[in-house]
Amino acid sequence: MGARSVPVVESRELRYFVAVAEELHFSRAAERLGMAQPPLSRAVAQLERRLGTPLLERSSRSVALTEAGAVLLREGRAALDALEAAEHRTRRAAPAPTGTPGIAIATKAGASDELLAKLLDAHAAEPGAVPVEVVLCGPGQQARLLRTGRVDVALLHPPIDDVEGFDVEALRTEGQVALLPAGHPLSTRTSLRLADLEDLPGLPPPRYPRVDGTYPEGPGSEVHDHAQLVQLVSLGRTAVVVPEVARSHLRGGVTAVPVVDAPEVTTVIAWPPHSRSLAVARLVGTATRL
Amino acid sequence: MGARSVPVVESRELRYFVAVAEELHFSRAAERLGMAQPPLSRAVAQLERRLGTPLLERSSRSVALTEAGAVLLREGRAALDALEAAEHRTRRAAPAPTGTPGIAIATKAGASDELLAKLLDAHAAEPGAVPVEVVLCGPGQQARLLRTGRVDVALLHPPIDDVEGFDVEALRTEGQVALLPAGHPLSTRTSLRLADLEDLPGLPPPRYPRVDGTYPEGPGSEVHDHAQLVQLVSLGRTAVVVPEVARSHLRGGVTAVPVVDAPEVTTVIAWPPHSRSLAVARLVGTATRL
DNA sequence: CGCGCCCATACCCGTGCGGTATCGCTGCGG
DNA sequence: CCGCAGCGATACCGCACGGGTATGGGCGCG
Incomplete structure (x- = not known):
């Protein structure tokens, strides 16, 4: 099983590159990494030398990925995930109390x-x-x-x-059901279509957090859990389409109506x-x- | 996309551990890695401290994997492969002459x-x-x-x-065919079964290299490519079962007979x-x- | 035209990695 | 039973490299 070829890229460098590639900004990436900007610049430059190809296009005003950089961002994330997975799974395999077996x-x-x-x-x-x-x-x-x-x-x-x-x-x-405030005109219907639910006056769709934790702009309320969502509906502030199981833990003031053409x-x-x-x-x- | 959690394990350490885990011998692993044994011992011990669990059972005469060590060997190999893949794919994505696009x-x-x-x-x-x-x-x-x-x-x-x-x-x-020396008793048959080919007198199966490059022990000849194999058959030194396409580039002195019960x-x-x-x-x- | 943003360069310092020397344990042979 | 040899751990040292601060240089923008 010999002949594992010599590694050129170190995981630390890869983490640095991924941070810069995600931020497209050396200073912000350095801050995220908890380090100063100059060593970060140097580390990325060193990675580029080792790989023998530029990964980023720098102008003094902006940073952009090259073709190779885009590949390394995608593959590097996967490799870092695998590294982290190795670590976590090993911990989990450890005898208590270190890991939960x-x-x-x-x-x-x-x-x-x-x-x-x-x-x-x-x-x-x-x-x-x-x-x-x-x-x-x-x-x-x-x-x-x-x-x-x-x-x-x-x-x-x-x-x-x-x-x-x-x-x-x-x-x-x-299937999915629409959650509507009790008393809403549509709440008496026995079924709905998605088209019925577009642009309901006074019921803007809620804004869910994105994966990075920020919220999109818009008129609706920010929402981050199911209970909040149901409460907002019962307060007459929004209407949403959710999977059927949601019916089982509804509260007063909310009506569920099947949406026949919603994707399963x-x-x-x-x-x-x-x-x-x-x-x-x-x-x-x-x-x-x- | 923040919140990539802080890494504890460095890829270098992981390579060291994998080498030791594969060799189950610190000194040999160190040699393979091109370094001295003491820093290797230290690095592995440090990895164990960071992960908070022993990975190897050492006695002064032998080294064995713990449960957690076995997990890390498997997962670590995958992670190192992913790292290497990121590197190679990035190189390939690079503009010529560094990478072949x-x-x-x-x-x-x-x-x-x-x-x-x-x-x-x-x-x-x-x-x-x-x-x-x-x-x-x-x-x-x-x-x-x-x-x-x-x-x-x-x-x-x-x-x-x-x-x-x-x-x-x-x-x-x-399907598969048996390659037999011309003139061998079985070579006149129109079809064979695997049982017919067991323990043919004077025709021991060839020894193929293992993945690590070494050869198993046995009476047959060592073989490492197809041409050699065919030559050995024609010399009357062995007989083998190979996929049908092999028929297309046979040479004199070799007969191919279908093996009806060989796996496709x-x-x-x-x-x-x-x-x-x-x-x-x-x-x-x-x-x-x- | 000058200011400020942002990445690169220059330089310095400390940590940590790797090397050598050596110890301690253990299994084995005489 | 003792000595030797094999192997991993420990001790110690030197240097390379990662990271910090200070500063330069290029370029949009007011």
């Missing part, structure tokens, strides 16, 4: 609650069940947690979530390929038998 | 020759064809070249080759998932239309 599952906070509850119950009832740590996270974060090894499995919702590169098993498919939402359980973990395989097996 | 394909030396030739011809005839570099390699090496980004696509033969983690498209399926051999074209390369997509498209 169980498995961790990620799910979007406020989503798939009862499905997850059923899964955990069923798993706990199985012989040889291991402890399961539940990691709640913001929307779109599950994939990253999975890629970086902080969790072993995740519940997510393609095609909204990116499942590229994971093994997945579908658990459930459901599937919930899948995802895990990293090459997973050699027996515990993961068992959990997935339990999930598919629900 | 084309694509590279790996194939086992001496296998799939005419299939590859047809593919290259067909590709060259397409509009917008890019230069294709052909990388010949030893058996079982294609997957590594693909994983580490030295090539963009590979021709391989599941289930002999591991295609786990790659996207694949089947190109051809064929499929040739697939494989490429890394998430490949964003248009050139790769086009080459694969061409291949499947052959």
Whole structure:
């Protein structure tokens, strides 16, 4: 198994480059990395020398990626994720108290609650069940947690979530309903179409946080969890389309009406390929038998 | 896109650990890494401190992997491969003369020759064809070249080759034939079964190199390419079972007889998932239309 | 035209990586 | 039973390199 070729790029340099490539700004990237700008410039220049190709186009007013730089950004992120995953999975494999010798599952906070509850119950009832740590996270974060090894499995919702590169098993498919303030003209309907819900007067769509934590501009309210969302609807401030399960934990003042032409939402359980973990395989097996 | 969590493990340390874990011997690993043994011991100990868990069980006479160490070996190899891939793919994306702005394909030396030739011809005839570099390699090496980004696509033969983690498209399926010295008693048969070929007197199976370049022990001759193999057969020194295409470039003194119960051999074209390369997509498209 | 933003260069310092020497343990052979 | 040899750990040292501060230089903008 010899002949692993000599490495040229060090992971530290790669992290530096990725920070600069993401910020497109050396000073801001340096700040994010907790270091000064000059050594960062030098490190990136050194990386370019080692790779033998420019990665960034600098003018004194702006920074842009070259073709090679774009490739390295994409591939470098993947490599750094793999590195982080190696670290986390090793920690998890360690004997207690350093690591929890169980498995961790990620799910979007406020989503798939009862499905997850059923899964955990069923798993706990199985012989040889291991402890399961539940990691709640913001929307779109599950994939990253999975890629970086902080969790072993995740519940997510393609095609909204990116499942590229994971093994997945579908658990459930459901339609979507509109949540409307009670008393809204449309709330008496027995079904709706998406077109009915466009530009409802006085009910601007809420603004969800982006993956970087910032919020888009717009008239609607900022929202970051499900309870807030339902509350906003009941206050007559917004209307939204959500998966059917949301009906099960509604409150007064909110009416749910099926939206017949909304895309179906599937919930899948995802895990990293090459997973050699027996515990993961068992959990997935339990999930598919629900 | 903030919040990439702080790294604890450096790629250099990981390479050191992987070397030790593969050798299970600090001094040999140090030699392989081109360094002295004491700093290697220290670096691995430091990695264990950072991860907060022992990776190796040392006695003064032997070294063994712990559970966590086995996980880190597997995951660490993958991470190092990803790192190397980032490097190679970036180089390939660089403008000439540093990188070849084309694509590279790996194939086992001496296998799939005419299939590859047809593919290259067909590709060259397409509009917008890019230069294709052909990388010949030893058996079982294609997957590594693909994983580490030295090539963009590979021709391989599941289930002999591991295609786990790659996207694949089947190109051809064929049976296998036995190559026998002309005049051998079995060479007059019109078909054979695997059982017929067990323990043929005077025709011990050849010894192929393992992935690490060493050869297993045994009575047969060492062999490292197809021409040698055929020559050995014609010299009456061995007999082998190979895919049917081998018939097309036989020489005198060798007879091919179909083996009806040998497993079918499929040739697939494989490429890394998430490949964003248009050139790769086009080459694969061409291949499947052959 | 000058100011300010931003990346590069110059220079210095301290940390940490790698090297040599040596110790301590252990299995083995006489 | 003792000595030797193999191997990993420890001790110590020197230097290379990563990171900091100060400063230069190019270019938009007011």
